[in-house]
Structure formats: C-alpha cells, structure tokens
Amino acid sequence: MAKISESVIEQIKSRLTISEVVSAYVNLTYRGGRHWGLCPFHHEKTASFSVLNEKGLFHCFGCGKSGSMFDFVMEMDHLTFGESVSVLARKAGVELREETPEDKRKRTESEALQELYDRLTNSFRYILQNSDRAAHARRYLENRGISLEIQEKFGLGYAPAPSQWLYDFLTDKHYSASLLEASGLFSKRNERVSIFRDRLMFPIRTWQGKTVGFGGRDLTGESTAKYINTPETAIYSKRSVVYGLYEALSELKSRKHAILCEGYFDVMAMHQSGFTTAVAPLGTAFTTEQCKQLHRYCDSISTLFDSDAAGQNATGKALVICQDMGIENNVMLLDHAKDAADVLEKNGSEALGKMLENKTPGFEYLVLSAINMYDVKTPKGKSAVFSHVRSYLEATDSEIERQTYIHRLAEILHVDDASIVEDLHHRSSAQETRKKAPETSPVSIPNLARVSSDMFLMLCLATKREEFPVIRNRINVADLEDSLAVDLFTLLEDATRNDLGKTDEVFLQMIDDERLKQLVAISFQSGAFGHNLQKGIDSSLDRITLRKFEKKKKAMEDILGFAENETPDENSSEIRRLVLDIQEVNQEIIRLRGRLGAGVEE
Structure with missing residues (x-):
C-alpha cells in the first residue's frame, strides 16, 4: 500500500464519528459516556462492545478486539487498510490521494462492476415490466401469486433469451471487454454468451442496497439448472451475503427476529404474507458469516427450510450455527407443504400465516427428528439420537442451558444424565480442537x-x-x-x-x-x-535504569569475588577499582530507589 496522506485520515475523522460508522453495522446505545452494543466479532448476549467518539476507537471487553473506524470496516467488510480508507473517504466526501496502481485498478474495477450491476438491475426490471418478450415471465409471476408490490420491493427483472443479447447491450453502453470478463455474467467458454438467458432475475443486494450479483430462474423448462447465481467476483461472495437482508433491514432492527428461508420465492412469499423479516442464504448452506450479519440486528432466528431431506439437513446445521453464536433458535414447520412459496401459490397469504403460528425450539426439533429416524428402544438407536443432537449440545455456551437439554434428552432416552455427560466429553480429536470463539485464533486480552x-x-x-x-x-x-x-x-x-x-x-x-x-x-x-505522561515516562526510565544498574552491580560483584579468589591481596589495583566502581553504581541504585519511593515492579 502506498502511503496514504495523513491529511486524508484527519479529514475523514473530522467528518465522521466512529459511532456513525459502527452504527451502520451494530445497534448501539449510549450510556456512561460511550456507546455500547453486541460485539460483531464474537457471539455474546450481554453488550461488551464499546465505542468512544472522543478517542475515535472501539474496544470489546469480551474478545479484546480494538481499533479505529478503519480497523472496524476492515474487519467487517474484509478489506485492506487502503480499501477501508477509500470506503470511509467516499462516505465522508473526502478526496483520496496516493494510491498504488494496483489499488487503483482494483478500486476502479470494483466501482465499475458495482455501477454495472446497479444499471443492469434497472434494465432487467424495465424489461420485465414493459417488454413484450417478458410477457411469459409476468404470467409466471402471476401464477406464482407474487404481487406487483413485492416484485417492485425485491427489484425482480427479466433477462431476454438471445445468448448474445446482454453482451451487445453492454458493449453498446461502452463497457470494456475486460470488465465484462470480470463481471461473472458470461460463459467462460464463450465470452459473448450470457449465463442468464430467458431467466427471471433476482438482484442479490448487500445490506446497503447495492446489487452485487443475480440469481436467475429458468423459464424455458429445458435447462438442467433451474436456478443459477452469479459466480464469485471482486464484489460478490456467496458466503457473505444474505438474500433479502436489505429489504428486511428496518423490520429486523425493530423486531430483533429473523426468519431464515431457503430460496428467493420463499422470502418473497413470506414478505407478501406479512412476515417481513424473512431472509435466505444463497443456497441451503447457511454460513457463519451470514449468521454474524444477522446477529448485528437480531437475537433470535427461526428456520423455515424446505421439508425435503436436503432442507431438513440444512435446518440442523443452521440451528447449530445459531446456537454457537448465542442466538435463540427455533423451527417453523409447514404441514403437508414443501415450502412457503408452494403454500402461497396454492392457498394464499392467509393460509401461510396460519401455518406459521407455531414454532418448535431448536433442540426439541432435533430430538424429535432423531426419534423419527431411530429406534430409541435399542441401545444403538439411543446412541444415534445422541449423536444427532451432539453438535447442538457442544455449541451451547451456557452450562445451565446445556444441563437442561441433557436432562430432557436423558428422560426421553431413559438413561442417566451422567451417561450423556460422559459421552459428550468423549470427543474425537477433531472435536477437541473445535473452538467456539471466532474463526480466527482469539487474542488474549492484554491487561x-x-x-x-x-x-x-x-x-x-x-x-x-x-x-x-x-x-x-x-x-x-x-x-x-x-x-x-x-x-x-x-x-x-x-x-x-x-x-x-x-x-x-x-x-x-x-x-x-x-x-x-x-x-x-x-x-x-x-x-x-x-x-501525567511526563511523570510516567520519567518513572519508567528510572525503573529501567535501576534494573540496568542492579544487573551491572551483580556482574561486578561476581567479578570481584572471582578476583579476590585469584588475588587475595585486598590492595591490588584491580580489586580497589572494582570496589570503587561498585560503590558508584550502588550510589546510583540508592538514588533511583529513593526517587521511585518503592521497589521495582518486575
């Protein structure tokens, strides 16, 4: 990274407070002269994350993370220092100076991709609403029961069928071939062929509302891939984006509760039915990064994945991730229906709402699922049920909570609590290395x-x-x-x-x-x-000097002892010189000790 002008840093600090920056990610409350919130870097239930505007710094008293607003943005958005300065400079309206050519290239490419995706969102949206070639897409949405209001809310669009339509459209807008190659919109085998052809388009947006990717639903009925997403690009990582978070954000902040669905249509069906905190991972795999994002705004999550085997497997994994983060978790179940979108299409919003009135606590759901799979009358069946819920128990931070679950499981399996505790403690070596702290190695908090x-x-x-x-x-x-x-x-x-x-x-x-x-x-x-900075500096210098003189005195006394053994004559010049030197050093030690007033802290 080239040197960034320190005047740029000062300008950003003069225009932004650190609490302004942090509050975009974390709900903060003000008390005791500083702002407090739940730490975004580790799971906790009591706020130990503090922000001090006067110093321009944050610190978590739980995990020890500290730093400036630039460090915070680096951690949250996985950026370099230079990139975090760029982000905050744009937010503050400060002109940047002194970038390396590579920094500038990456920033320029990311900004160009961001502008491209935002423009395409509007273009696809316009085509869906107005073009005759999108008539079948509009009928499809009508048949699925998706209202115009929800289509607008989620920015739905349509990508025309001709394979080179998108390439021609973008080159006419003067986008470079290199940018189009980096966009993830085109086939790797043929740079002119779009991967999105005759597809309903779902903008994938960050929590800030910026489009970073697309999901596309095939409308031909001929593609082997019913749904496809934009591949990883400079601005898009599937593991780190939660679909629908932007659309649900205001409700999430007020209700503190999220509903985790499986797909695009499920999220839209939920919002249309009044469940406006519904979101989805991009695919059935709910990641730790996505959970951390949701944890900024809510303290409980309900899962609503499909009722098929893949969906139920994803449910179990999501529950463990939530439990590991300290988030209250439960499961919403749809009777005799595959997913929320299916219920909306066949029975309407009211029926969907009624089905979702009841929730099953996460641990209870896992136990019931296991009982349906295994014969709890046999020792092997009981062991299999335990194995099914073991990860959840290990993810439980509260000992009281864990003991409650163990006792309940013991009752169901008709075994002693101690048996489950014993099995739980016999972890494999791989499980022994598992840490509940953040994925990076935790740093001990210095005192x-x-x-x-x-x-x-x-x-x-x-x-x-x-x-x-x-x-x-x-x-x-x-x-x-x-x-x-x-x-x-x-x-x-x-x-x-x-x-x-x-x-x-x-x-x-x-x-x-x-x-x-x-x-x-x-x-x-x-x-x-x-x-009392000067006093602290002088005192420390005295202590270090005192330590140096004491070591010197000890070394000289050792030499004197050796010399006396070798030369018994006390009047030898070497011995006299050593004695005088020791006396001088001792005088310095006495002076320093007197000035310090107390012993040395070592």
Whole structure:
C-alpha cells in the first residue's frame, strides 16, 4: 500500500464519528459516556462492545478486539487498510490521494462492476415490466401469486433469451471487454454468451442496497439448472451475503427476529404474507458469516427450510450455527407443504400465516427428528439420537442451558444424565480442537495494569509519539528486556525516521503483531497513558535504569569475588577499582530507589 496522506485520515475523522460508522453495522446505545452494543466479532448476549467518539476507537471487553473506524470496516467488510480508507473517504466526501496502481485498478474495477450491476438491475426490471418478450415471465409471476408490490420491493427483472443479447447491450453502453470478463455474467467458454438467458432475475443486494450479483430462474423448462447465481467476483461472495437482508433491514432492527428461508420465492412469499423479516442464504448452506450479519440486528432466528431431506439437513446445521453464536433458535414447520412459496401459490397469504403460528425450539426439533429416524428402544438407536443432537449440545455456551437439554434428552432416552455427560466429553480429536470463539485464533486480552516497565514506557511514547525523538537519546533498545516493547521501540523509530504514523489510525496499521496491536489500541482508547505522561515516562526510565544498574552491580560483584579468589591481596589495583566502581553504581541504585519511593515492579 502506498502511503496514504495523513491529511486524508484527519479529514475523514473530522467528518465522521466512529459511532456513525459502527452504527451502520451494530445497534448501539449510549450510556456512561460511550456507546455500547453486541460485539460483531464474537457471539455474546450481554453488550461488551464499546465505542468512544472522543478517542475515535472501539474496544470489546469480551474478545479484546480494538481499533479505529478503519480497523472496524476492515474487519467487517474484509478489506485492506487502503480499501477501508477509500470506503470511509467516499462516505465522508473526502478526496483520496496516493494510491498504488494496483489499488487503483482494483478500486476502479470494483466501482465499475458495482455501477454495472446497479444499471443492469434497472434494465432487467424495465424489461420485465414493459417488454413484450417478458410477457411469459409476468404470467409466471402471476401464477406464482407474487404481487406487483413485492416484485417492485425485491427489484425482480427479466433477462431476454438471445445468448448474445446482454453482451451487445453492454458493449453498446461502452463497457470494456475486460470488465465484462470480470463481471461473472458470461460463459467462460464463450465470452459473448450470457449465463442468464430467458431467466427471471433476482438482484442479490448487500445490506446497503447495492446489487452485487443475480440469481436467475429458468423459464424455458429445458435447462438442467433451474436456478443459477452469479459466480464469485471482486464484489460478490456467496458466503457473505444474505438474500433479502436489505429489504428486511428496518423490520429486523425493530423486531430483533429473523426468519431464515431457503430460496428467493420463499422470502418473497413470506414478505407478501406479512412476515417481513424473512431472509435466505444463497443456497441451503447457511454460513457463519451470514449468521454474524444477522446477529448485528437480531437475537433470535427461526428456520423455515424446505421439508425435503436436503432442507431438513440444512435446518440442523443452521440451528447449530445459531446456537454457537448465542442466538435463540427455533423451527417453523409447514404441514403437508414443501415450502412457503408452494403454500402461497396454492392457498394464499392467509393460509401461510396460519401455518406459521407455531414454532418448535431448536433442540426439541432435533430430538424429535432423531426419534423419527431411530429406534430409541435399542441401545444403538439411543446412541444415534445422541449423536444427532451432539453438535447442538457442544455449541451451547451456557452450562445451565446445556444441563437442561441433557436432562430432557436423558428422560426421553431413559438413561442417566451422567451417561450423556460422559459421552459428550468423549470427543474425537477433531472435536477437541473445535473452538467456539471466532474463526480466527482469539487474542488474549492484554491487561494494562500488568505491563512491564519496558512496555509502560513504550506505550507512553506511542500515545505521545512526538516525545520519542527526545526520549530515545536517554535509552538504548538493548536496555529493554520485554520483546514486545522492543518491537514497539523499533516501530516508533521507523515512524520517526520515515515521518509516518502521525495519526493513531495509521500507526496502528504499522503493527503486524496482533497482540501488540491490541495492547496499543487499548492504551489509546483507555487514555491511561495520557494522564501525567511526563511523570510516567520519567518513572519508567528510572525503573529501567535501576534494573540496568542492579544487573551491572551483580556482574561486578561476581567479578570481584572471582578476583579476590585469584588475588587475595585486598590492595591490588584491580580489586580497589572494582570496589570503587561498585560503590558508584550502588550510589546510583540508592538514588533511583529513593526517587521511585518503592521497589521495582518486575
């Protein structure tokens, strides 16, 4: 990444508060001088994620994640620092400077793809509404019972049948061949042939409402793939997008509850029937990334997957993911119907609404499903039922909740609670390595009160970096024993020599070690190193100097002992010199101890 002008960082910070940025992802409430919300980086039920506008930093007291608004956007949207600056600069209306050619190429391509997909959404929509060639698509929607209001809400469109129509349409709009190749809209075998031909088009939108992909439903009846989606592109990752989230967002924020369906038509059928928090994964596989997105806005999820084997298998996996995230979960069941869209088409909205009045708690659903599959009168059947619900039990964070489930399962299987507990603890080696924390290795939360004198000094200097050029003349890096403090000293030296890191955000980006980065970020947010800064610096320097003199005294005493053994004459010049040197060092030690007033923290 080329150096980003620090004036750009300052302009962004002057126009945006970190709470504005974070609140687009997390519901925040203000109390005690800062904003609080559920951490988006790990599952929790009590808000431990704090945002402090005065410092421009966030910190989670649960998982230890800390940083600036740029770090937050990097984590949430999987961006580099440069990309996060670009995102926030656009949001703040700040002009960017100093990008690398590669950064600029990627940004330009992403922006061009975004504009292309947004334009196509409008074009496909216009064709569906107005073109004679889309008449059969309009009849299809009418037969499926999808109202015009819902069609408009979800931006439905139509892609014409001619294989090269889309290519000709876009080249006439002056889109380059390279961009069309990167768009995911065309066949890899023939760059002019669209993968979407005679298909009903479903825009796949981010939570912000930007179209990043399409789903297409075949209307010919001849394709082996009834539904196809845009492949992965620079702006689209199937694992990270939730279909219908944008359309459901306002209701999700107020109701705190999502209904997880299987497909496009199911989501639309639910919204049409008044269940306006319905969303869907793109395919039956509900991912952890998608669950994290939903958890920003809701604390309970109901699944409503198809009643076939694939749908029920997906239900079980989704329940475990929700339980692992600490989200209340249950299952909606449709009697004698395959899916919500089928009920809407055949029986209408009112019938669908009545069917969905009852919910089955997630654990109860898994147990009942297992009982229907296995003979619980036999030992093997009982073991199979346990295996079926085991992942859910392991995903349960609350010991009270887990014990309740174990007791209920023991009653059903007519076994002792202890038997289930014993089996649960006999995990395979693969299950032993499973972690409930975020997918990346968790970083232990550093305790500022217990840092070494070395680190205390370096954190003081990181907080007030303009003091470093003066202080570095009073200390040598060799005097530091704490390896992380040595790393921070080196970073401060690099920042000083290269005129970098004048803002906290840029300085944090210079730190590669995650634990050190967390420590520095926490020190920035806490403000602990901003009070009586000079006193803290002087005290730390005295402690480090005291430690150096004590080590020196010990080494000199060892040499003196050796010299006395080798030369018994107390008047030898070497022994006299050593004694005098030790006395001088001891005077320094006494002086430093007196100034510190108490012993050394080591």
